[in-house]
Amino acid sequence: MKITVIYGTGRKGKSSTYHIAQQFIEELSEGDSVAEFFLPQAMPNFCRGCWQCFTDYTKCPDYDHLKPMIExxxxxxxxxxxxxxxxxxxxxxxxxxxxxxxxxxMPHQPSAAMFHKQALLISTAAGAGTKSTLKDLKDSMEYWGVARTYTYGKNVRAADFDGVSQKIREEIHRDVKRLSPKIKARAFGITPTWKVKGLFYVMRAMQKKFGFNEADVAYWKAQGWLGQVRPWK
Ligand SMILES: Cc1cc2nc3c(=O)[nH]c(=O)nc-3n(C[C@H](O)[C@H](O)[C@H](O)COP(=O)(O)O)c2cc1C
Structure with a gap:
């Protein structure tokens, strides 16, 4: 399975989150390519709110950073x-x-390719907060149109991986072994969840009825989505 990893921080050896990601990658990549990007190095700027991307995303002032990640x-x-x-x-x-x-x-210009992909979101906390953190990520995945999104959150009770107990390490290992086959089984020929399809149809109706942004409507028309074409077929 070809994988792209966006790491939330530049921490590696000391990072619990990084270590969990490595375990999943080992289970899932099966020798295929793994592209890795570390934040904030890979995307060091805040969005300026210039709105350029809504008419042409290549005009984003940060496009040079984004291009390799998008590709x-x-x-x-x-x-x-x-x-x-x-x-x-x-x-x-x-x-x-x-x-x-x-x-x-989805209300704007989702990439058709996302409707054929899966996402795995990994978060760790010392004691609490993975649910809201994973939701931050999951909102984007679902609204990007990603067909299926899996979440894995773990309270590691530590500031870095060296401090993670043997018991918690074993739990993580067991969880990785349990979740990975589910992702592998759906690796190819995936169809979106009902939620993602539902969002698509709501947004399609909005484009047809209101068409707030000309560029968005033109995009949906060009994809054929206002007619019979569906991005997951
Ligand atoms: C700035 C900062 C804020 C944090 N906030 C929380 C928090 O709200 N809840 C929590 O349980 N742990 C919190 N932590 C602890 C980390 O989430 C936890 O140690 C995590 O496993 C670190 O991941 P890493 O080892 O991959 O860097 C915080 C850590 C930092 C540095």
Whole structure:
């Protein structure tokens, strides 16, 4: 399975989240390509709110940073995103990364390729907050049109991986072994969840009825989505 990983921080050896991601990658890549990007290095800027992306995403002032990440994600079967919990949510650099993809949300110009992909979202906390952090990530995956999104959150009770107890390490190992086959089984020929399909149809009706943004309507028309074409077929 071709994988793109967007790591929420630049931590490696000391990071619990990174270690969990490595275990999943080992189970899932099966020798296929793995493209890795570390935030904030890979996308060091905040969204400026210039709205350029809504008419032409290549005009984003940060497009040089985004281009390799967009290309890697488009070419992957699986997108893995990691985020340690920072004050109950994703670290700021992860939010900054996601903000750059507002134009790819379903009410605007979602990429048809996303409807054929899976996403795995991984979060760790010392004690609490993975649920809200994973939701931060999952909202974007579903509104991007990603067919199926899996979440894995773990309270590791530690500031770094060295401090994670043997018991928790074993739990993580067991969880990785349990979840990976589910992702592998759906690796190819995937269809979106009812929620993702439902979002598509709601947004389609909005484009037809209201057509708030000319560029969005033109995009939906060009894809054939206002007619018979569906992005998952
Ligand atoms: C700025 C900051 C904020 C944090 N906020 C929380 C929090 O809200 N809840 C929590 O349980 N742990 C919190 N933590 C602890 C980390 O989420 C936890 O140690 C996590 O496993 C670190 O992941 P990493 O080892 O991959 O860097 C915070 C850590 C930092 C540095």
């Amino acid at each position: 890697a994600m488009e070419a992957s079967d699986l997108i893995i995103m990691t985020a340690p919990v920072y004050v109950y949510h994703v670290p700021g650099q992860v939010k900054a990364f996601l903000d750059h993809f507002a134009y790819r949300w």
